[in-house]
Amino acid sequence: MNLGVQYYRAPFPEQRFWEADLKKIRESGLNTIQLWVLWGWVEADPDHFNFDDYDRLIELAGKYGLGVILSTIAEIQPHWIHRAVPGSEMIDHRGNKVISTLRCECNFGLTPGGCTDHPGVWERMKRFLQETGRHYADCGELRGWDIWNELRWNVQADGLVCFCDHTLSAYREWLRQQYGSLEALNAAWKRRYVCWEDVCPGKLPDRPYTELMSWQKFITARADRHGAMRHAAMREVDSHHVITAHGAAPSPLYAGDRDLYPIDRGNDWNLAASLDGIGCSSFPQWQGIDDADFGMRIEMVKSAAGENRQVWLSELQGGRAAIGFEIYGKVHAAQQQRWVWNGIACGADSILFWCWRDEVFGRESSGFGLAGRDGLAPERLEAMSFTGKLLEAHPELFRNYRPIQPEIGLLFSPHSYYLAWAQEASGTRIADALTGYARALVRNSLPCQFLEEDHLENLERFKLIILPRTIVTDRKMEQILLDYVEKGGMLLCESECGAFSREGFYRYPEERFPARAGIVEAGRRSLETRTIELRCGGFLHLEAEQWLTPLEYGDATGARPEVFATSHGAPLVAEYSYGAGRILYCGTYFGNVYRTTQSPDFEKFLAAIASSATVTPMVEVLSPRPTDDGFIYLKRGRSEYGELLFVFFPENVQKCELRMAPELFPEGRACDFLTGRIFEFNEDGGSFTGTISAGKFNMALLTRIC
Numbered sequence: 001m002n003l004g005v006q007y008y009r010a011p012f013p014e015q016r017f018w019e020a021d022l023k024k025i026r027e028s029g030l031n032t033i034q035l036w037v038l039w040g041w042v043e044a045d046p047d048h049f050n051f052d053d054y055d056r057l058i059e060l061a062g063k064y065g066l067g068v069i070l071s072t073i074a075e076i077q078p079h080w081i082h083r084a085v086p087g088s089e090m091i092d093h094r095g096n097k098v099i100s101t102l103r104c105e106c107n108f109g110l111t112p113g114g115c116t117d118h119p120g121v122w123e124r125m126k127r128f129l130q131e132t133g134r135h136y137a138d139c140g141e142l143r144g145w146d147i148w149n150e151l152r153w154n155v156q157a158d159g160l161v162c163f164c165d166h167t168l169s170a171y172r173e174w175l176r177q178q179y180g181s182l183e184a185l186n187a188a189w190k191r192r193y194v195c196w197e198d199v200c201p202g203k204l205p206d207r208p209y210t211e212l213m214s215w216q217k218f219i220t221a222r223a224d225r226h227g228a229m230r231h232a233a234m235r236e237v238d239s240h241h242v243i244t245a246h247g248a249a250p251s252p253l254y255a256g257d258r259d260l261y262p263i264d265r266g267n268d269w270n271l272a273a274s275l276d277g278i279g280c281s282s283f284p285q286w287q288g289i290d291d292a293d294f295g296m297r298i299e300m301v302k303s304a305a306g307e308n309r310q311v312w313l314s315e316l317q318g319g320r321a322a323i324g325f326e327i328y329g330k331v332h333a334a335q336q337q338r339w340v341w342n343g344i345a346c347g348a349d350s351i352l353f354w355c356w357r358d359e360v361f362g363r364e365s366s367g368f369g370l371a372g373r374d375g376l377a378p379e380r381l382e383a384m385s386f387t388g389k390l391l392e393a394h395p396e397l398f399r400n401y402r403p404i405q406p407e408i409g410l411l412f413s414p415h416s417y418y419l420a421w422a423q424e425a426s427g428t429r430i431a432d433a434l435t436g437y438a439r440a441l442v443r444n445s446l447p448c449q450f451l452e453e454d455h456l457e458n459l460e461r462f463k464l465i466i467l468p469r470t471i472v473t474d475r476k477m478e479q480i481l482l483d484y485v486e487k488g489g490m491l492l493c494e495s496e497c498g499a500f501s502r503e504g505f506y507r508y509p510e511e512r513f514p515a516r517a518g519i520v521e522a523g524r525r526s527l528e529t530r531t532i533e534l535r536c537g538g539f540l541h542l543e544a545e546q547w548l549t550p551l552e553y554g555d556a557t558g559a560r561p562e563v564f565a566t567s568h569g570a571p572l573v574a575e576y577s578y579g580a581g582r583i584l585y586c587g588t589y590f591g592n593v594y595r596t597t598q599s600p601d602f603e604k605f606l607a608a609i610a611s612s613a614t615v616t617p618m619v620e621v622l623s624p625r626p627t628d629d630g631f632i633y634l635k636r637g638r639s640e641y642g643e644l645l646f647v648f649f650p651e652n653v654q655k656c657e658l659r660m661a662p663e664l665f666p667e668g669r670a671c672d673f674l675t676g677r678i679f680e681f682n683e684d685g686g687s688f689t690g691t692i693s694a695g696k697f698n699m700a701l702l703t704r705i706c
Helices: 015-027 052-063 119-136 165-179 182-189 209-237 268-273 291-305 333-345 377-393 395-399 414-424 428-443 475-486 513-517 590-597 600-612
Strands: 002-009 032-038 067-073 142-150 242-247 277-282 310-317 350-354 408-412 448-452 464-467 490-494 531-535 539-543 562-567 570-578 581-586 619-623 633-639 642-648 655-660 669-672 678-680 682-684 687-693 699-703
Touching (some): 002 052, 002 377, 015 052, 032 142, 052 067, 119 142, 142 209, 142 310, 165 182, 242 310, 268 277, 277 291, 291 428, 291 633, 333 350, 333 377, 333 633, 333 699, 428 600, 475 490, 475 513, 475 581, 490 600, 531 570, 539 590, 539 600, 590 600, 642 655, 678 687
Parallel strands (some): 002 350, 067 142, 142 242, 242 277, 277 310, 310 350, 408 448, 490 581
Antiparallel strands (some): 562 570, 570 581, 642 699, 682 687
């Protein structure tokens, strides 16, 4: 595993610090440094590449036994780009040229620079990537490439981009590939365009959905293609090192706003298909990311990576954040090590901290240093040394570790984001629905995998698939889901599931795919009360969101559902049989409400649905139950030495009681790998129960060996 830290964003830190810093980095248990190779810095003079500072750093890394990851920052472009490639500026949605400037936290180079759809810009960018690759491909210290940092391409564009002639030409060519002909596009879009030049992208929200959704999808696909092009360019000159990229967050968390399209930095599932790995940045203390959100975001990346590609925690918070003249809370050692072990539990192959020293340029000055001056560096480095040495001493335990295959799938629907942005300039409603369900599952220690709408393979692995606020579907996707149910799977759908086509056209309730199972909505109804009473193993009270869509009673199929809640005298939450499986319909948006309320009744409801779908966790928390202040967070996987169970305790909780399947630890005992403590379990009706106490970093890592 690469356990490392970002060190150099030219020209900082200055050379006088290098040798002492790299020596201390290695002594702190880390084995890797990451260096930003900035295009604007390396090729400040056209056609002259200067790698002298990087050469010296890599020489020192070798001296102290450190590997090196090179992050090629091609998106920080040289100041000469528009002189060398005239007419390469991006164009915003108002037809104005975008004036590029230096970025607030990077010392030298232009952002956003020239449009990469301009062949001259891409030719220059590709040359930088390949010159860098040739220079370092045979370097013994090189561990891999981070080919695209946080998938940036439109930072500081100050508006929606890009509408230049090159991008518009690429858009129309993409449409030709999507539809085959203008006639086919007209048929799908219900238009009468007479030439391709008439087909223009949508610009602003609250205009026709069709062109707006199509353009947003193209912007995502454009980023996906650019990532593939970067990978291919580097692979031409380096045939053997891993080549990854990472986003500032997983793509389902990019909801967009007035100046940014949703998922504008690419779709992780598509990006991963053309890369060797995918990752994301995470600054938990700064951004208020708790255990549930942190576990969720890593699971998103892991889901996109699949079984054959690496998972990177590419920028994990090193020290206290500082933005401008504001400082943020403390990063304690135990807190930070929980992030590390959470990453390991989720199957991360590389964990890279941002950064080693406190930053000294721009708005990030005085912040983020793992070894920074916030008063907590000694305890952080001592803890890091413990973890680093433990990983190095027992590589066999973690080398082949794999998280378990979840039995619950959560659907990520980019087209639902596109539709929401086309109306509201934000896909936040859709993202909050998805993350609401994800948080509830994590807090219940119910493992889940995120499923992207165009990557629905091997659904037979899942016993339950949840479609949070999936308002857009297409016929292919619908048939896959119905086939899954017909063969015995279970779907949970929310209000107006499939109410719109991918072209943005509304469908009447009887035209939507749930109607094939007899599920037909009566129409939107105002919220007379937000509280819905459900009969589900007792009475539960859930909060509704936005509207209610009760169901019509009876249809041509003769469907008679099991009703859990009613509204306006009709079913509101009901379960329908379809083939060998079932569809549970919820006529509102419970996930959105949970995102902000953390309702215990919603957690009970979801646990009951999972149990009904025969989802059987191998380990269950008996006590304490989740509260607003925290929850016992479990992660499980297997290595060649058997099961590994990660138990993360919330603050002020020191013990928990677990029920486990006997095959987990068949000897009736387990060892905490971090401390050597032994825990004995009692047989209890075919299961084992036992009390686990918190140890190092307020967690325990249970294994069959010590």
